[in-house]
Amino acid sequence: MNISETERENHHQVKTAMQNLDRIISDRHQNPPVPFEAFLKTMVEKPHQVLRNVFQVFYDMVKTYVEEGEDEYPDDPESIHFVNYDCTELFVEGSDHPFFADRLFANRFIEQVESLRRGTQQNKIYIFDGPPGCGKSTFLNNLLMKFEEYTKTDDGSRYESVWRLDRNLLCRLVAEESVPLYDKVVQVMAQAPSEQQTDENDEDSNRPFLSFDQANGHDLQETVPFDDAFIDVPCPSHDHPIVMIPKHYRRKFLDDLLSNDEFKWKLFTEKEYEWIFRDPSCTICSSIYWALLRRLKNPLEVFRMLYARPYQFNRRLGEGISVFNPGDRPMRQNIMGNPVLQNRINNLLRDSNQVKYIFSRYAKTNNGIYALMDIKSHNVERLIELHNIISEGVHKVEDIEENVNSLLMALMNPEDKKNVQNLQSFSDRIEYINIPHVLDLNTEIAIYRNIFGKHRIFSASISMKVFCPGCCIILRVSSFQRG
Ligand SMILES: [Zn+2]
Structure with missing residues (x-):
C-alpha cells in the first residue's frame, strides 16, 4: 500500500467515524420543538x-x-x-x-x-x-x-x-397598526379600481400596507431571512x-x-x-x-x-x-433574564413591558x-x-x-x-x-460484598456479630448464610 492509499484509507475512516457519530448524536439528542x-x-x-x-x-x-x-x-x-x-x-x-x-x-x-x-x-x-x-x-x-x-x-x-414567534406575520400586523388612518384611506382608495379585477395573488402583492421596517423609515428587505424568521x-x-x-x-x-x-x-x-x-x-x-x-x-x-x-x-x-x-454562596444576582431576547421580544411586539422576560433561579x-x-x-x-x-x-x-x-x-x-x-x-x-x-443483615452483607468482593463475603460475614446493632434481635443463621 503506498502513502496516498494509506492517506485515502485514513481519510475514509475519519469520515465514516464522524458521520456515524453525527447520526448517533442527532438521533439521541436532537428533539426539535x-x-x-x-x-x-x-x-x-x-x-x-x-x-x-x-x-x-x-x-x-x-x-x-x-x-x-x-x-x-x-x-x-x-x-x-x-x-x-x-x-x-x-x-x-x-x-x-x-x-x-x-x-x-x-x-x-x-x-x-x-x-x-x-x-x-x-x-x-x-x-x-x-x-x-x-x-x-x-x-x-x-x-x-x-x-x-x-x-x-x-x-x-x-x-x-x-413560543415560536413568527416575525414576518407579527411585523406585518404591527406595521398595519402603525400606519396612520389617513394614509390607510388614501392607500385603499388608490387601490380600489384595480382591486375589482385582481385575483387573490395579485391582491397579496399589491398589499397597501408597508412592512414594519418601511413603516419605521428603514429601507430593509420586506421579508426576513428564513433563519431569523422565528424567535x-x-x-x-x-x-x-x-x-x-x-x-x-x-x-x-x-x-x-x-x-x-x-x-x-x-x-x-x-x-x-x-x-x-x-x-x-x-x-x-x-x-x-x-x-x-x-x-x-x-x-x-x-x-x-x-x-x-x-x-x-x-x-x-x-x-x-x-x-x-x-x-455554595448565595448568588449575587437573584433575578435572571435574557437582555438579547427581551430586546427582540420588545421590537417584535412593539409594546414595551408587555412581556417581561425575567425570572428567578427557582x-x-x-x-x-x-x-x-x-x-x-x-x-x-x-x-x-x-x-x-x-x-x-x-x-x-x-x-x-x-x-x-x-x-x-x-x-x-x-x-x-x-x-x-x-x-x-x-x-x-x-x-x-x-x-x-442499616438494620438488616441481608443489606449489611450486600454492603460487605460491595466492599470486599463476592468471594470474600463468607469470611467477612463470619466475623460479623449475629446481633442486629439496631434492635438487639438475634438474626437467624439461615439468612446469614444466604449472603
Ligand atoms: Zn411559562
Whole structure:
C-alpha cells in the first residue's frame, strides 16, 4: 500500500467515524420543538405519559427501577406488612458509590413516593435525616442520577413550552397598526379600481400596507431571512404546554380531545391530576399569550406559535435539577433574564413591558427537583426561603409573581435540627424520613460484598456479630448464610 492509499484509507475512516457519530448524536439528542397540534396528537396517543407533573414522573421513575416486592406474611395479623422491595436498580446499578436501602427505609421511601404522586403531599419539603455515615448523600446523589437518566428515556420524557414567534406575520400586523388612518384611506382608495379585477395573488402583492421596517423609515428587505424568521422564547419555568390554555377552558378542551376511557375518568376525578386544571401558566407565558391574542385576534393563530419540546434535565447546568451544598454562596444576582431576547421580544411586539422576560433561579427547577445537601451554613437560609415560598405558594420577582412547583428535598444530620426548630409552622411543611444505619443483615452483607468482593463475603460475614446493632434481635443463621 503506498502513502496516498494509506492517506485515502485514513481519510475514509475519519469520515465514516464522524458521520456515524453525527447520526448517533442527532438521533439521541436532537428533539426539535413540535407544533402544539402535533403535541396534542401524542397526548391523545399516550395521555398517561404526556400529562405528568414532576411528582408523577418521579413516581413512575421509582416504579420503573424498583421491583415490586411481596409481602411474605399477608395474612399474619402480627406482621407490620413491610414489603421486600428490590432497590438495586435504583440505588446500586451504574453507581460508583452504591446505596443499600434496607427494608425499613425502602418501605418508608416507597410510601412517601406514592403519597407524592397522589398529590396529597406536594406542598412539603422532604427531609431525609440520619446520622453521619448512614449514606444520606450517596442516597440523594444516586436518586438524582437515576432521575436524570430516566428523563432521557422515551418513557421518562416530558414536554415543556416554547413560543415560536413568527416575525414576518407579527411585523406585518404591527406595521398595519402603525400606519396612520389617513394614509390607510388614501392607500385603499388608490387601490380600489384595480382591486375589482385582481385575483387573490395579485391582491397579496399589491398589499397597501408597508412592512414594519418601511413603516419605521428603514429601507430593509420586506421579508426576513428564513433563519431569523422565528424567535424562540422558551418558558423559563418549564411550563407544561397544556397550561397555556387559559384555565377555564381546559376541562372542556380535554373532554373534547380525549376519548371516554379509564384515563379520562381518572383525569377528571383524581387528585393527582388536579394540577392540570389548577396551575396557571407562568407570567411570561401568559403575557405572551395575551400580547399575541391582542395582535392576532384569533386564539387558533396564537396556538400556532406555541410549540412543545422535551424538558432537558441537567444537574450540572442546574436545569430541572439543582443541588446546593452548604458552602455554595448565595448568588449575587437573584433575578435572571435574557437582555438579547427581551430586546427582540420588545421590537417584535412593539409594546414595551408587555412581556417581561425575567425570572428567578427557582424557575429553572420548576417542575423539577430542588435539593439541599445538609442544613448547615448557607443551606439554612435556603431552607427558610423555601419554606416561606411554599407557605405562600408564590414568590415575587421584582413586581411579578412566580410559581414554584418543585420536588423539594434536603438532607439533615440530627444535630442540625436545632437550626430549624425555632421556626413557627415549620413542622407542617416538612416531612421527615429517617435513614437509619442499616438494620438488616441481608443489606449489611450486600454492603460487605460491595466492599470486599463476592468471594470474600463468607469470611467477612463470619466475623460479623449475629446481633442486629439496631434492635438487639438475634438474626437467624439461615439468612446469614444466604449472603
Ligand atoms: Zn411559562
